[in-house]
Amino acid sequence: MGIKCSVTTEVLFDDAKVPVENLLGELGNGFKIAVNILNSGRFGLGAMLSGTMRTCIEKAADHVTNRVQFKRKLIEFENVQEKLAMMATYHYVAQSITYMVAGNMDKGSVDFHLEAAVSKVFCTEAAWYVCDEAIQLLGGNGFMKSSGLERFLRDMRIFRIFEGANDVLRIFIALTGIQKAGNDLRGLQKALKNPLGNIGVVLAEGSKRAGRSIGIGGTDLRPFVASELQNAAKQCAEVSEENWRHTAFMFNSIDLRPFSLWTHSAKPSNLCLLNMERVSSKLARVADSAIDIYTMAAVLSRATRSAKKGLPSAEHELLMAQIWCQEASSRVQRNINRIHSDTYKAHYQRLAQVARNVSERRGIPHTNPLEID
Amino acid sequence: MGIKCSVTTEVLFDDAKVPVENLLGELGNGFKIAVNILNSGRFGLGAMLSGTMRTCIEKAADHVTNRVQFKRKLIEFENVQEKLAMMATYHYVAQSITYMVAGNMDKGSVDFHLEAAVSKVFCTEAAWYVCDEAIQLLGGNGFMKSSGLERFLRDMRIFRIFEGANDVLRIFIALTGIQKAGNDLRGLQKALKNPLGNIGVVLAEGSKRAGRSIGIGGTDLRPFVASELQNAAKQCAEVSEENWRHTAFMFNSIDLRPFSLWTHSAKPSNLCLLNMERVSSKLARVADSAIDIYTMAAVLSRATRSAKKGLPSAEHELLMAQIWCQEASSRVQRNINRIHSDTYKAHYQRLAQVARNVSERRGIPHTNPLEID
Numbered sequence: 001m002g003i004k005c006s007v008t009t010e011v012l013f014d015d016a017k018v019p020v021e022n023l024l025g026e027l028g029n030g031f032k033i034a035v036n037i038l039n040s041g042r043f044g045l046g047a048m049l050s051g052t053m054r055t056c057i058e059k060a061a062d063h064v065t066n067r068v069q070f071k072r073k074l075i076e077f078e079n080v081q082e083k084l085a086m087m088a089t090y091h092y093v094a095q096s097i098t099y100m101v102a103g104n105m106d107k108g109s110v111d112f113h114l115e116a117a118v119s120k121v122f123c124t125e126a127a128w129y130v131c132d133e134a135i136q137l138l139g140g141n142g143f144m145k146s147s148g149l150e151r152f153l154r155d156m157r158i159f160r161i162f163e164g165a166n167d168v169l170r171i172f173i174a175l176t177g178i179q180k181a182g183n184d185l186r187g188l189q190k191a192l193k194n195p196l197g198n199i200g201v202v203l204a205e206g207s208k209r210a211g212r213s214i215g216i217g218g219t220d221l222r223p224f225v226a227s228e229l230q231n232a233a234k235q236c237a238e239v240s241e242e243n244w245r246h247t248a249f250m251f252n253s254i255d256l257r258p259f260s261l262w263t264h265s266a267k268p269s270n271l272c273l274l275n276m277e278r279v280s281s282k283l284a285r286v287a288d289s290a291i292d293i294y295t296m297a298a299v300l301s302r303a304t305r306s307a308k309k310g311l312p313s314a315e316h317e318l319l320m321a322q323i324w325c326q327e328a329s330s331r332v333q334r335n336i337n338r339i340h341s342d343t344y345k346a347h348y349q350r351l352a353q354v355a356r357n358v359s360e361r362r363g364i365p366h367t368n369p370l371e372i373d
Numbered sequence: 374m375g376i377k378c379s380v381t382t383e384v385l386f387d388d389a390k391v392p393v394e395n396l397l398g399e400l401g402n403g404f405k406i407a408v409n410i411l412n413s414g415r416f417g418l419g420a421m422l423s424g425t426m427r428t429c430i431e432k433a434a435d436h437v438t439n440r441v442q443f444k445r446k447l448i449e450f451e452n453v454q455e456k457l458a459m460m461a462t463y464h465y466v467a468q469s470i471t472y473m474v475a476g477n478m479d480k481g482s483v484d485f486h487l488e489a490a491v492s493k494v495f496c497t498e499a500a501w502y503v504c505d506e507a508i509q510l511l512g513g514n515g516f517m518k519s520s521g522l523e524r525f526l527r528d529m530r531i532f533r534i535f536e537g538a539n540d541v542l543r544i545f546i547a548l549t550g551i552q553k554a555g556n557d558l559r560g561l562q563k564a565l566k567n568p569l570g571n572i573g574v575v576l577a578e579g580s581k582r583a584g585r586s587i588g589i590g591g592t593d594l595r596p597f598v599a600s601e602l603q604n605a606a607k608q609c610a611e612v613s614e615e616n617w618r619h620t621a622f623m624f625n626s627i628d629l630r631p632f633s634l635w636t637h638s639a640k641p642s643n644l645c646l647l648n649m650e651r652v653s654s655k656l657a658r659v660a661d662s663a664i665d666i667y668t669m670a671a672v673l674s675r676a677t678r679s680a681k682k683g684l685p686s687a688e689h690e691l692l693m694a695q696i697w698c699q700e701a702s703s704r705v706q707r708n709i710n711r712i713h714s715d716t717y718k719a720h721y722q723r724l725a726q727v728a729r730n731v732s733e734r735r736g737i738p739h740t741n742p743l744e745i746d
Contacts, residue, residue, distance in 0.1 A: 001516050001523035008517070058736035065732045078654035079540055081728035082721070088731045092739070099742045135530065139538055143374050143531050144381070150374035154527065157508065158516050165512055167452055281451035302742060313739035316730045319723045326720050347699050348455070350692045355454035357689045358461045359438045363431035366465070366686035369472045369675060 002154035035113070041163045042116040043105070046098040046123035049159065052152055053091040053127050056134040059149060060084060063138050074137070083133050089320045089327075090126040096298040097122060114176050117169045118291050124159040124166065131156060170287035171280055177290055225300050226307040228318045232325035236296040239332040243289045281348060285335040292328035292335075299324050375527035408486070414536045415489040416478070419471040419496035422532065425525055426464040426500050429507040432522060433457060436511050447510070456506050462693045462700075463499040469671040470495060487549050490542045491664050497532040497539065504529060543660035544653055550663055598673050599680040601691045605698035609669040612705040616662045654721060658708040665701040665708075672697050 025033050064074035064084060074080045101115045131152045135142030142149050160166050221233040303321035306314040338344045357365050398406050437447035437457060447453045474488045504525045508515030515522050533539045594606040676694035679687040711717045730738050 001518070001527065008513075054737055057731065061731050061735045065735060075728065075732045078652065078721070078725065079544075079657045080653075081725045082654050084731055085724035085727035088727055088737065091737065095741060136533065136538070136540065139534050140381075140531075143534060145374070150530075153530070154374065157523075157526070158513075160509065161512050161516060165509070167509065171452075279451065280453075281455050284452045305742075306739070311739070311744070316727065316738050319727050323720065323723050323727065326716070343699070347696065348451070350696050351458035352451065352454045354458035354461055354689065354692050354696065355448065358430065358434050358457055359448045362434045362438060364427055364461065364464065365689050366679070366684070368468060369678075371684070 001157055002151070003158055036110075038163055039113050039116045042120035043098070043101050043112070045159055045163060046094060046101070046119040049123045049127035049156070050091065050095045050098050052156070053087070053094060053130045056127075056131045056149060056152065057084070057087050057091060059147065060087065060134040060137045063141070080137065083137060085323065087130045087133055089323050090130050092317065092320045093295045093299055093324055094123045094126045096302045097295060099302075100298050114173060115294075117164065117173050117176075118294050120163060121166045121169050121173070121287070122291050122295060124156075128153075128156055128160060167284070170284045173290055174283035174286035178286065221297075221300065224304070226304040226318060228307065229300055229304060229321055229325075232296075232322045233300055235325045235329035236293065236300060239289075239329045239336075240293045240296075242336060243293060243332055282339050285339050289332045289335045292332050296325050296328050374530055375524070376531055411536055412486050412489045415493035416471070416474050416485070418532055418536060419467060419474070419492040422496045422500035422529070423464065423468045423471050425529070426460070426467060426503045429500075429504045429522060429525065430457070430460050430464060432520065433460065433507040433510045436514070453510065456510060458696065460503045460506055462696050463503050465690065465693045466668045466672055466697055467496045467499045469675045470668060472675075473671050487546060488667075490537065490546050490549075491667050493536060494539045494542050494546070494660070495664050495668060497529075501526075501529055501533060540657070543657045546663055547656035547659035551659065594670075594673065597677070599677040599691060601680065602673055602677060602694055602698075605669075605695045606673055608698045608702035609666065609673060612662075612702045612709075613666045613669075615709060616666060616705055655712050658712050662705045662708045665705050669698050669701050 024030065061084060064080050067074045075084070097115075097119050101112055101119050104112045104115060131149060135147075135149050135153060138147055138149065141147050144150070164172070221237045222230050225233045299317075299321040303314070303317040306317045311317070397403065434457060437453050440447045448457070470488075470492050474485055474492050477485045477488060504522060508520075508522050508526060511520055511522065514520050517523070537545070594610045595603050598606045672690075672694040676687070676690040679690045684690070
């Protein structure tokens with residue numbers, strides 16, 4: 001489909017012998033080295049795609065500012081404005097978390113696997129969304145080779161799959177955050193030797209500790225952000241508090257000093273595979289909420305810094321931070337509802353049954369309405 | 374990007390003369406003929422893509438049933454189940470509305486432009502979603518040429534653009550539905566000569582008539598559906614009632630006799646362009662709600678029929694109808710909230726300002742956090 005300059009072939013090792021002088025690091029530590037390479041790769045993807053998004057937005061902005069349709073320039077239509085503004089906001093968020101992870105790395109942190117995973121999932125999906133919307137805004141021209149956008153989209157499809165498929169990374173993000181919380185809770189040590197087998201216990205314990213505060217000054221982030229962002233900070237704090245209560249997802253710190261935010265220092269967790277299949281759908285939503293909260297904190301921090309420094313783009317950045325906190329905080333609320341309400345419990349049981357039916361049949365189990373197939 | 378068997382070239386007419394014997398239909402009626410062709414094309418897209426989705430689901434079902442990862446078959450993971458079940462449900466909905474429109478056409482209706490547009494928007498986006506998820510489930514194999522899926526995705530991208538771009542069709546759907554409602558309301562005749570310039574009046578009038586019933590037996594659809602679908606019918610009826618109150622979108626009838634549902638017989642409306650740009654974002658959400666309500670009614674009708682006929686797949690179909698009504702009804706509620714709440718009014722003003730900033734600059738107005746650009 002894309003990345004055609006990258007040659008892809010299958011390599012099989014069958015009892016292959018490696019000369020001693022070719023050993024990387026120490027014997028038995030190869031997995032760690034491989035994972036560290038993935039961490040850098042995950043960070044790098046976000047940085048690269050931030051640039052791709054920028055180009056997509058430039059092409060789209062140029063088109064909608066000049067193209068006249070229904071006797072108006074496209075940019076005068078509210079639905080076009082909404083698309084362009086959301087594209088710009090996604091780029092701003094992606095760029096912000098990329099610099100945040102880079103900041104952690106520059107400070108010498110070697111423990112940025114969680115942030116790198118958050119950045120990889122968010123940026124690869126943001127870039128896909130931005131490029132797809134750019135094509136839609138350019139219409140037929142966007143589909144044609146000459147615009148350059150279709151190649152971006154083709155090249156980009158693999159990024160949601162490689163360097164850790166986003167579906168697997170979501171589970172990794174959720175488990176890392178939940179296990180960190182679990183380690184900090186007394187009386188759960190035994191349960192947490194098998195955190196997934198006991199996820200009900202962990203979630204219940206999280207719900208009990210409703211009053212627990214996180215980060216500097218509890219969950220009230222308002223003292224740390226620009227005056228224009230008071231409401232946005234409240235939205236972020238409320239859902240991160242609620243998210244913690246319901247899912248026990250642990251933020252080690254929420255620190256709004258620009259670009260040193262949320263320095264996560266949990267020890268690497270051991271993925272425990274037992275029973276993972278039973279809760280992986282819930283875990284994906286826990287991860288989505290964590291990503292939303294992390295990104296909200298990132299843009300609150302960055303836009304506050306821009307406002308305090310009086311950058312020419314400060315007003316524009318404050319608007320995007322407000323837009324993002326509105327969208328992200330309402331998504332977190334929906335995800336919490338989906339994880340915990342009885343309505344959705346029945347819903348997921350139905351989904352599981354439909355999936356089993358399709359899997360058994362290896363396809364669609366029903367005929368068409370004329371009952372000829 | 375795709376549909377490479379279809380040759381695409383630019384054709385320019387400059388004062389071209391057409392011989393009398395080459396005239397199609399009557400002089401000055403060419404636009405009607407062109408639009409009628411589009412209506413058939415829009416219907417045809419849904420029918421075709423229903424088959425494409427089926428193949429995507431078969432490939433995905435085969436892969437997740439056989440592929441072992443983390444010591445389990447993929448199908449045993451809840452997040453994989455959710456993906457496969459949603460893909461199957463989207464296919465079921467798309468197939469159902471395709472047969473519904475076909476039923477209208479077979480009965481000799483020539484006034485199916487609204488249904489054809491609903492079907493085109495829904496099916497092209499459903500197919501994109503289903504194919505994209507199939508690629509994600511197959512991982513790297515899905516990205517490679519050999520799976521056949523990447524070609525589907527490339528070919529499919531144009532369908533959301535041509536035969537009427539989905540963004541424009543959403544406005545068309547909303548205007549047609551609102552104007553139909555407007556025509557039925559007394560005292561609004563003058564305002565409705567320019568429905569978009571007076572959209573505030575139309576929406577306000579709609580809100581006042583809270584008690585108005587729609588379709589057979591008011592909005593209570595429960596007597597007409599299978600016993601398993603009582604709650605789903607309630608969800609559909611509640612949001613369609615609420616949607617009517619808030620947006621004045623008019624359903625001519627909700628008739629749950631299988632495949633004769635919602636026969637729309639409004640006269641063709643004249644698109645009035647004045648002020649369209651001011652409300653096109655609201656109109657897109659009105660259209661999304663209309664599409665959700667139409668699709669809910671379609672699957673309630675079809676699954677009820679399958680249950681009453683005792684088809685072997687009836688239980689499976691009932692599950693998908695329940696799943697769809699849960700997802701679609703909560704989307705309608707969110708869209709109503711977005712159209713009417715003050716929070717979102719400010720949100721859309723911010724989006725408009727961000728879009729203007731990006732448009733003026735023809736790209737991103739801010740530097741990166743290091744302030745080097």
